[in-house]
Every structure is written in C-alpha cells, then in structure tokens.
Amino acid sequence: MNRNTFSYKLRQILMFAGPGTILFFAVVVVPFVYGLYLTFTSWDGVSAHKPFVGFANYAAAFSDGAYWVALGRTAIYSIFAVVFINILAFALAYLVTSGVKGQNFFRAGFFVPNLIGGIVLGYIWKFVFNRAYVAIASAITGGMAISPLSTTGGAMFCLIFVSVWQYAGYMMLIYVAGFMSVSDSLKEAAMIDGCTPSQAMRNVTIPLMRSSFVQCIFLSITRCFVVYDVNLSLTKGEPFNTSVLAAMHVYNQAFTYKNYGLGQAEALILFIVCAAVGITQVMIGKRGEVEA
Numbered sequence: 573m574n575r576n577t578f579s580y581k582l583r584q585i586l587m588f589a590g591p592g593t594i595l596f597f598a599v600v601v602v603p604f605v606y607g608l609y610l611t612f613t614s615w616d617g618v619s620a621h622k623p624f625v626g627f628a629n630y631a632a633a634f635s636d637g638a639y640w641v642a643l644g645r646t647a648i649y650s651i652f653a654v655v656f657i658n659i660l661a662f663a664l665a666y667l668v669t670s671g672v673k674g675q676n677f678f679r680a681g682f683f684v685p686n687l688i689g690g691i692v693l694g695y696i697w698k699f700v701f702n703r704a705y706v707a708i709a710s711a712i713t714g715g716m717a718i719s720p721l722s723t724t725g726g727a728m729f730c731l732i733f734v735s736v737w738q739y740a741g742y743m744m745l746i747y748v749a750g751f752m753s754v755s756d757s758l759k760e761a762a763m764i765d766g767c768t769p770s771q772a773m774r775n776v777t778i779p780l781m782r783s784s785f786v787q788c789i790f791l792s793i794t795r796c797f798v799v800y801d802v803n804l805s806l807t808k809g810e811p812f813n814t815s816v817l818a819a820m821h822v823y824n825q826a827f828t829y830k831n832y833g834l835g836q837a838e839a840l841i842l843f844i845v846c847a848a849v850g851i852t853q854v855m856i857g858k859r860g861e862v863e864a
Contacts, residue, residue: 611837616830629837638813639838642821643845649728649817650796653735657792658785660740665747679748683741690738694805697734727807727815734802739795743788750784751777786857790850797846818842 611629613622633639664682668675685693702719709717720726754777762772800819803809809816816824822842826835 607836610833613833615832617832629833632834633837639821642816643818646818653732653796654792656736657739658788661743662747664744669751682744685738686742690801691805694802698806701730724814746784746788750781754780790854794850
C-alpha cells in the first residue's frame with residue numbers, strides 16, 4: 573500500500589512538475605553551466621577547439637576599462653530609471669484606485685506600453701525623437717532643432733524616459749494590489765483618530781504596502797541592469813558609444829568581436845553585481861517590513 577502510494581505520488585510529481593523542471597534545466601541551468609565553462613576558454617564562437625586559458629578572461633574583464641565605464645553608466649541609468657519608474661507607478665496606482673471615473677480603462681491603458689516589445693518600442697520612440705520632436709521644436713523656435721539622441725546627455729535621458737514609460741504600467745499593477753490589500757477600516761480608524769488623508773497615507777497605507785515597494789524596486793532594478801533591446805533599437809550605443817550599457821557591451825564583446833570567453837566572464841560579473849544589488853535591496857526591504 574505504501575509502495576503504491578509512493579509510486580502514485582511520484583507519477584503525480586513527474587506529471588505536473590517534470591515538464592517544468594526539464595525546461596528549467598534545459599533553458600536556465602545547462603546554458604548557465606556551459607557559459608561558466610566558456611569563461612575559462614578563448615573560444616571565438618566558430619572553431620570546434622576551445623583552448624583552456626584558466627582565469628585569463630577574468631583578468632582581462634577586470635582590466636577592460638570600457639566594460640567598467642559601461643557598468644558605471646548602467647548604474648547611473650538604473651538609479652534614475654528605478655526612482656522615476658516607482659514614483660510614476662505609485663502615482664498612477666493611487667489615481668486608478670481613488671475611485672476616478674473609468675479607472676479600469678486607465679489601468680489597461682497605462683499597462684499597454686509594457687506589452688510592446690523593447691525592439692519595437694525603441695524604434696517607435698526613435699522616430700518620435702528624431703522626426704516628431706525635431707519638427708515640433710523647429711516650428712516653435714523658428715530654427716533648426718537637433719534630436720536629443722544626437723547628444724550624450726540627451727541619449728541617456730531618452731533611454732531613461734522610454735524605460736520609465738515602458739515599465740511604470742507594469743509596476744503600477746503591483747502597487748494597485750498593494751493599495752487594495754490595505755483594509756478600509758484601518759484608513760477609517762486613522763481618520764477618526766484625527767489623521768488627515770496625507771497623514772493616513774504616510775503612516776498607515778505606505779507602511780502596509782512595504783512588500784509592494786520591495787517587489788517593484790527589485791523588479792525594476794533587475795530589469796534596468798540587464799536592459800539591451802531598448803538600448804539597441806533606440807541609440808545603438810551612440811553618439812560615439814556614450815550610451816552603451818553593460819548588456820550591450822557584453823553582447824558586442826561576445827558576438828561582434830568574437831571573444832566569447834571574455835564576453836561570458838563579463839556577463840557573469842554583471843550577473844553577480846545585479847544579484848548582489850537585488851538581494852541587498854530585498855533584505856533591507858524585508859527587514860523594514862518585519863519592523864513595520
């Protein structure tokens with residue numbers, strides 16, 4: 573009986589969890605392990621022979637000034653993007669949960685940009701900045717305006733702007749769930765005790781939504797650190813490679829310059845940095861959540 577019960581449970585596990593586990597290993601674990609192996613080789617991506625070079629790729633990665641410049645640029649981009657994404661998402665969530673007329677329509681509308689692929693999104697906004705913006709600015713000033721994508725600061729601003737426009741709607745849904753999880757009775761009790769609406773928001777609603785903040789900040793940090801598609805289609809790293817972010821540098825190193833080992837080593841470093849930042853943020857957020 574016990575044997576039959578065990579075999580039945582094993583079949584159930586294999587039936588429901590087996591396909592997902594196989595796909596996870598095939599898509600995530602095996603490529604990760606293979607990529608880790610490539611960091612110890614000087615493979616060019618074409619030849620069948622993969623010369624073993626030990627830790628030479630890691631030494632080259634740490635001495636690659638362009639990579640660290642791109643990583644620092646990514647950190648700056650991520651800081652601004654994460655802050656503005658979450659501010660805008662929180663404001664939109666507050667708007668669509670405040671009882672405004674047509675709030676369900678607005679929820680769907682604000683979420684739509686997240687459904688557009690990054691490549692398509694980049695080309696759409698590239699047209700806006702290069703054509704529409706230039707035409708409108710030229711008509712207003714009476715002179716010949718230039719696209720913000722043609723300047724160093726303008727290209728980074730455009731990257732941040734498009735990322736905020738894309739991700740704010742997705743984060744908004746998480747904040748909406750956070751707003752709806754706060755009981756109305758707690759807000760009413762705070763109002764009865766003499767709190768103003770802003771005080772109730774600051775002292776009751778926001779502390780109880782701490783888990784939503786943790787999730788949104790973690791998701792926005794991890795997405796911004798590994799952004800590639802928008803970077804490729806919107807700026808292509810221009811002007812003069814001043815908007816190349818870390819993921820694009822890694823891609824170019826591996827697939828353009830055929831330095832697969834070095835590219836994999838730099839990708840692993842990027843993964844470690846991204847994981848460290850994300851885990852640190854989650855730990856700090858969770859600690860505050862328990863204290864709240």
